[in-house]
Amino acid sequence: xxxxxxxxxxxxxxxxxxxxxxxxxxxxxxxxxxxxxxxxxxxxxxxxxxxxxxxxxxxxxxxxxxxxxxxxxxxxxxxxxxxxxxxxxxxxxxxxxxxxxxxxxxxxxxxxxxxxxxxxxxxxxxxxxxxxxxxxxxxxxxxxxxxxxxxxxxxxxxxxxxxxxxxxxxxxxxxxxxxxxxxxxxxxxxxxxxxxxxxxxxxxxxxxxxxxxxxxxxxxxxxxxxxxxxxxxx
Amino acid sequence: xxxxxxxxxxxxxxxxxxxxxxxxxxxxxxxxxxxxxxxxxxxxxxxxxxxxxxxxxxxxxxxxxxxxxxxxxxxxxxxxxxxxxxxxxxxxxxxxxxxxxxxxxxxxxxxxxxxxxxxxxxxxxxxxxxxxxxxxxxxxxxxxxxxxxxxxxxxxxxxxxxxxxxxxxxxxxxxxxxxxxxxxxxxxxxxxxxxxxxxxxxxxxxxxxxxxxxxxxxxxxxxxxxxxxxxxxxx
Ligand SMILES: Nc1ncnc2c1ncn2[C@@H]1O[C@H](COP(=O)(O)OP(=O)(O)OP(=O)(O)O)[C@@H](O)[C@H]1O
Ligand SMILES: [Mg+2]
Numbered sequence: 001x002x003x004x005x006x007x008x009x010x011x012x013x014x015x016x017x018x019x020x021x022x023x024x025x026x027x028x029x030x031x032x033x034x035x036x037x038x039x040x041x042x043x044x045x046x047x048x049x050x051x052x053x054x055x056x057x058x059x060x061x062x063x064x065x066x067x068x069x070x071x072x073x074x075x076x077x078x079x080x081x082x083x084x085x086x087x088x089x090x091x092x093x094x095x096x097x098x099x100x101x102x103x104x105x106x107x108x109x110x111x112x113x114x115x116x117x118x119x120x121x122x123x124x125x126x127x128x129x130x131x132x133x134x135x136x137x138x139x140x141x142x143x144x145x146x147x148x149x150x151x152x153x154x155x156x157x158x159x160x161x162x163x164x165x166x167x168x169x170x171x172x173x174x175x176x177x178x179x180x181x182x183x184x185x186x187x188x189x190x191x192x193x194x195x196x197x198x199x200x201x202x203x204x205x206x207x208x209x210x211x212x213x214x215x216x217x218x219x220x221x222x223x224x225x226x227x228x229x230x231x232x233x234x
Numbered sequence: 235x236x237x238x239x240x241x242x243x244x245x246x247x248x249x250x251x252x253x254x255x256x257x258x259x260x261x262x263x264x265x266x267x268x269x270x271x272x273x274x275x276x277x278x279x280x281x282x283x284x285x286x287x288x289x290x291x292x293x294x295x296x297x298x299x300x301x302x303x304x305x306x307x308x309x310x311x312x313x314x315x316x317x318x319x320x321x322x323x324x325x326x327x328x329x330x331x332x333x334x335x336x337x338x339x340x341x342x343x344x345x346x347x348x349x350x351x352x353x354x355x356x357x358x359x360x361x362x363x364x365x366x367x368x369x370x371x372x373x374x375x376x377x378x379x380x381x382x383x384x385x386x387x388x389x390x391x392x393x394x395x396x397x398x399x400x401x402x403x404x405x406x407x408x409x410x411x412x413x414x415x416x417x418x419x420x421x422x423x424x425x426x427x428x429x430x431x432x433x434x435x436x437x438x439x440x441x442x443x444x445x446x447x448x449x450x451x452x453x454x455x456x457x458x459x460x461x462x463x464x465x466x467x468x469x
Contacts, residue, residue, distance in 0.1 A: 054424050075430065083428040090421040095351065104429035106436030115436075151429065 002066055003027040004159055004187050005051065010060035011211075012046055020046040022211035023060065028187055030158070035198040035219055036191040037228055038208030044191040045086070047208070048161050051189065052081040065158055079108065082152030082186070086163040088144035092136035097128065097147050100136055104155040122154035123147070126180060142173035146180075153184070160188045166197050175200075195219075195229040248295040249448070250349045255358025257449035261456040262346045268460045269339055272469065275331040282469045284334065287341040294349050304344050305337070312336040352376050353435045373435055385415040 010024040020043045028034050036044045049055040050062060053074045062069040064077045085091045094100035101119035106112070123129040126146040131139060136147055145165060152160065160181075166174045178200040181188060192198050198205060198219050205222040207215040215225060223229050250258070265286065272279045291301060312333055320329035347355070353373060360369040389411055463469040 049424075052428050054427060078428060078430050081428075083425075085421065085425050085428075087421065090418065091425040093422055093426070103426075103431075103436060107430035107432055112437070155429065 004030050004032075004065055005189070006061075006063045007047075007050075008061045010047070010050060010057045010062055012050065012055060012057050014046075020211055021050075021057070024211075024213055026206065026213060028159070028189060030187050031185065033181075033188040033190065033201055033203045035202035035205040035222075036189065036208060037193075037195075037198065037205055037222055037226065038191075042208035043211040044208050045163050046211075048083070048163050048189060048191060051159070051161050052078045052083055054083075079155065080158045082155060082157030082160045084145075084148050084152055084160070084162045084165060086167055088141070088148040089137075091148040091151065092144060095135060096132070097123065097134050097136055097139070098132040100147060101132075101150045101154050103151060108155065118154050118156075119150070122150040125153055126150045141168040142170065142176070145169060145173075145177065149180070158186060160184065160186045162188065162190045164191055164193065166192060166194050195223045199223065246295060246349065248293060248349065250290070250294045250345070252448075253349070253452055254445050254449040255350050255354040256362050256445070257453045258346055258350055259355065259358050259362060260453040262342050264453075264457050264460060265342050266339055268464065269335060269342075272335075272464075275335055276327075278467070279469055280331070280334040280338070282463065283338045287338050287345070290342060290345045294345050296345070296348050300348070301341075301344060304348075305340060308340050309337070312340075354437065357435065357437060370433060382411070382415050385418060386411055389414070 005026065005028040007024050007026045010021055011019075012021040013019050024043075024047055036047070038044050046055060050057055050069070051064065053069055056069065065080045067073040067077055067080075069077065092100050094103055098116070098119055101123050102112075102115040105115035105118055110118070120129060120132065123132055126149050128143060128146050128150060131143065131147070136144060139147065145168075149162075162181075165177060165181075169177060174194070174197055178197055181190075181201045188201070190198070190201060202219040205217065205219040206213045207222050207226050207228075215222060217225070265283070269283055272283070315336075316329040316333040319332055320326055323329075350358070353376070356369050356373050356376070360366060460469075
């Protein structure tokens, strides 16, 4: 079976000259849940931003669901990749929770009634339907995160990308999120500093170091090999 | 991130709230055109357009406090102009006309804004033929304003927690504010692109964009009433 995500020699340098990625090789298959570990500044976020073309590599190739990353494929790729950003405040910009959950669907050209139905279903999936009429800015951090996830799930992506999803979540909320992610059938790429969260949600892990993947294996192996459980940064 | 209060305000449940933004926009533009061209403007004109504004206000079921607060924002400006007119020409009637004319216009604008969310209003303007580019820019400014306000509040909080906030030091902070807002806006824009944003704000409420009899009645009725009043009584 062809991999859902396939990256070969992906390299990226920020305009200010920072070499953030120096040749990433990675394959993710459907249904897999891959954890990205690595120190601050190792390049995890930079890599994830490539998956829906928000950043475009200068060198290397990337295909998503068989589609090569190029401008003509961007819309199709973004339909397949659901991206949950680190700061939910950046992702929730519509006046109400329901409108935010429907944002992507309407952009896809769905009829408003259809979009509303799917958005409500996605909100129910993350247990936030009760807040449909509220302003996203008044929600708690954990609730915002779930609404952001709903806005992505509503679009029924094949791949979920989550950049440090446990940021600003208390332990019960982290637990709830891990459970929710476990129930979702999509392939997942999750960057996290939280070893326990990674173990709860991942089937496999890779370790980033200065723009490269330096190791891969089961989540337990990676956590042990790189001493990540005792990691001071959280 | 907090939305401007007016955005919350514009989500009431009155019949006017449910009207198509284009109908409301057309009606208000018509009123403004008639108010602007009413010559002479004496007390009958003031009473006529004033009661129309009152009717619109009642139909919109707005809170008086909210309405007056918004009106009071423009009152000092128009009052100053009226006062200057009075002092320089000695014509109290003309000053009064200036004041009542602008207050009536502002009242209608407030009702329009208060019954129509900003993005619906802008989409309506676009459908009525406003240049697409202009509308897109206005929408961005409207969104960006929240980012700016929110970022300013965060920074003030951060400054306070580190030993107080002084507006005198705020000038230096303004540059930092613009920079951090710009970064934040970039991230928001990325998040929008990630969910397929194509440059037009999508509209969820099915009522928007579906022009019904009520909308025709509002837009047409307003124009007809004003035209008749003008022809029959020179209002
Ligand atoms: N917009 C940017 N402009 C310039 N350099 C950047 C930018 N964003 C990130 N970098 C740099 O690129 C490198 C990789 O950053 P990235 O955010 O991908 O790391 P990360 O692994 O996600 O780290 P963290 O765990 O702290 O989130 C870092 O050296 C960082 O300073
Ligand atoms: Mg990161």
